[in-house]
Amino acid sequence: MSAVPSTLKTNKLIDKFGRQVTYVRISVTDRCDFRCVYCMSEEMEFLPREQVLTLEEITRLSQAFVEMGVTKIRITGGEPLVRKGVVGLLENIAKLDGLEELVITTNGSQLVKLAEPLKKAGVKRINISLDSLDTDKFKKVTRVGDLDVVLQGIQAAKKAGFEKIKLNAVILKNRNHDEVKDLVEYAMNEGLDISFIEEMPLGVIDSHSREEAYYSSDEIKQDIETQFELLPSTKNTGGPARYYNVNGYDNLVGFISPHSHNFCDTCNRVRVTASGLLLLCLGQEHSMDLMRVLRANPTDLDKVKQALIESMDIKPKGHDFDITEQPVIFRHMSVTGG
Numbered sequence: 330m331s332a333v334p335s336t337l338k339t340n341k342l343i344d345k346f347g348r349q350v351t352y353v354r355i356s357v358t359d360r361c362d363f364r365c366v367y368c369m370s371e372e373m374e375f376l377p378r379e380q381v382l383t384l385e386e387i388t389r390l391s392q393a394f395v396e397m398g399v400t401k402i403r404i405t406g407g408e409p410l411v412r413k414g415v416v417g418l419l420e421n422i423a424k425l426d427g428l429e430e431l432v433i434t435t436n437g438s439q440l441v442k443l444a445e446p447l448k449k450a451g452v453k454r455i456n457i458s459l460d461s462l463d464t465d466k467f468k469k470v471t472r473v474g475d476l477d478v479v480l481q482g483i484q485a486a487k488k489a490g491f492e493k494i495k496l497n498a499v500i501l502k503n504r505n506h507d508e509v510k511d512l513v514e515y516a517m518n519e520g521l522d523i524s525f526i527e528e529m530p531l532g533v534i535d536s537h538s539r540e541e542a543y544y545s546s547d548e549i550k551q552d553i554e555t556q557f558e559l560l561p562s563t564k565n566t567g568g569p570a571r572y573y574n575v576n577g578y579d580n581l582v583g584f585i586s587p588h589s590h591n592f593c594d595t596c597n598r599v600r601v602t603a604s605g606l607l608l609l610c611l612g613q614e615h616s617m618d619l620m621r622v623l624r625a626n627p628t629d630l631d632k633v634k635q636a637l638i639e640s641m642d643i644k645p646k647g648h649d650f651d652i653t654e655q656p657v658i659f660r661h662m663s664v665t666g667g
């Protein structure tokens with residue numbers, strides 16, 4: 330048996346600022362069946378297959394992370410449910426000893442078919458994006474999405490019995506900002522949590538000016554409070570979200586505000602792109618090529634773990650988005666793995 334390098338004995342990913350990484354978001358594809366205006370351009374070029382991590386590589390990488398103290402993995406994309414074999418992948422990741430939470434983020438388009446297999450595979454919680462309850466506006470925001478299919482997908486997810494279902498809505502001024510109360514009402518009546526997300530300047534988009542479309546979490550909260558009473562909740566995920574209980578209901582409303590509220594001090598997460606690039610911060614370019622490490626060491630997981638430890642040295646202290654500069658980060662969210 331080969332000796333374990335001494336740094337591996339700590340079994341933890343701790344950066345220069347003392348923050349421990351316990352949460353990883355992995356993008357399993359950069360492809361998607363929608364073209365949301367804040368996420369993609371109408372015409373997109375996607376990665377050739379050989380530049381995307383294989384399912385086996387994603388499983389090995391997940392194992393390395395979990396053996397280094399990661400307790401939560403989110404599978405995302407692009408649209409994760411359009412990747413062939415994703416259910417089997419989730420099944421394998423769910424079996425990893427030490428993993429407490431396996432969750433996914435989806436646009437909901439495949440849930441009628443896949444909600445139950447996902448639940449059976451071991452996915453505990455699911456986030457579903459829903460930006461509008463109006464058929465035409467939904468089509469305008471997603472360019473190609475069908476609201477009815479997504480609403481049916483939400484019902485299928487409820488029926489499958491996930492521990493928690495959370496809706497995510499990106500709010501853009503003059504596109505869907507007038508719908509925030511309706512979205513809260515829908516979520517509360519369906520027994521779902523809902524988070525509102527400020528648009529982030531990730532990648533070049535061709536549909537609108539991010540500066541003009543900016544609608545702050547404070548504005549969204551004020552709108553909601555004309556109809557619902559929001560009471561601060563103690564829930565904290567270590568990320569940019571603040572949560573509120575809605576008086577009279579069992580579910581939470583969250584606000585994800587990368588612009589207006591600094592959350593970097595408690596950052597506990599990293600991201601892996603579909604091409605295996607480890608991103609140490611959503612709003613910065615610091616990265617490490619894990620595809621190269623995985624492919625150079627197909628049978629040696631310690632080498633992968635060593636690379637993860639080394640990456641902790643380049644995790645930046647924080648970021649500062651500026652929506653007046655377009656774009657700040659050249660990667661789209663579909664590449665970053667939102």
Ligand code: SAM
Pocket residue numbers: 361367368405406407408409434435436456457458497498499526527528529530531662663666667
């Ligand atoms: N396709 C899946 C979905 O839409 O849920 C998963 C991937 S998507 C990139 C993950 C989340 O990122 C979605 O909730 C989406 O609304 C959000 N998102 C995408 N681009 C964004 C941007 N520029 N700013 C803020 N949120 C964004």
Ligand code: SF4
Pocket residue numbers: 361362363364365368369406407408436458662663
């Ligand atoms: Fe696809 Fe999700 Fe991006 Fe919309 S937000 S284009 S559904 S990856």
